[in-house]
Amino acid sequence: YSGKKSMTSLTESMLNLKVKDFQSLPVVVSENMTVYDAIVHMFLEDVGTLFVVDDNSFLQGVLSRKDLLRTSIGTQALTTIPVHIIMTRMPNIVYCHKTDSLIMAAKKLIDRQVDSLPVVNETEKGLEIIGRLTKTNITKAFISLAETHDL
Numbered sequence: 001y002s003g004k005k006s007m008t009s010l011t012e013s014m015l016n017l018k019v020k021d022f023q024s025l026p027v028v029v030s031e032n033m034t035v036y037d038a039i040v041h042m043f044l045e046d047v048g049t050l051f052v053v054d055d056n057s058f059l060q061g062v063l064s065r066k067d068l069l070r071t072s073i074g075t076q077a078l079t080t081i082p083v084h085i086i087m088t089r090m091p092n093i094v095y096c097h098k099t100d101s102l103i104m105a106a107k108k109l110i111d112r113q114v115d116s117l118p119v120v121n122e123t124e125k126g127l128e129i130i131g132r133l134t135k136t137n138i139t140k141a142f143i144s145l146a147e148t149h150d151l
Ligand code: ADP
Pocket: 049, 062, 063, 064, 065, 066, 067, 087, 088, 092, 093, 094, 095, 113, 114, 115, 116, 117, 118
């Protein structure tokens, strides 16, 4: 088949990939959860990033594996420190929307050097978390493009 034609459609399919078609379920914890419980939660849920919410379920922060490791190698009491002390907090959280192009979200992951982005709905009162977009989701999208185009 024509190489030129297939490359055009590959470009189109790439630009048409949306966050909502590849996002995963978000795993959230309360800002009052202890660091110890957050570590247990991260293992049980099998994710690399936890999103931290306030009592109204609005996004307040992000906890990565290294955030938890860093705290664990100190002498601090893991069973008493709440995660809001150690998390990366708003307004420094990088996020995306479900209708965003996957390319734009992938660029945010790379530019900001993070492993995942919360997918949010913006409301007047705060950010509602509706998904989680990780480097694994981007890799799956990459494979789906290859399969769609018989590469
Ligand atoms: P790790 O720290 O395990 O390598 P990341 O690269 O995702 O994982 O996280 C690096 C740092 O960036 C951590 O301190 C984490 O809290 C923060 N971080 C992770 N995701 C985001 C995000 N979407 N927005 C802002 N900061 C983030």
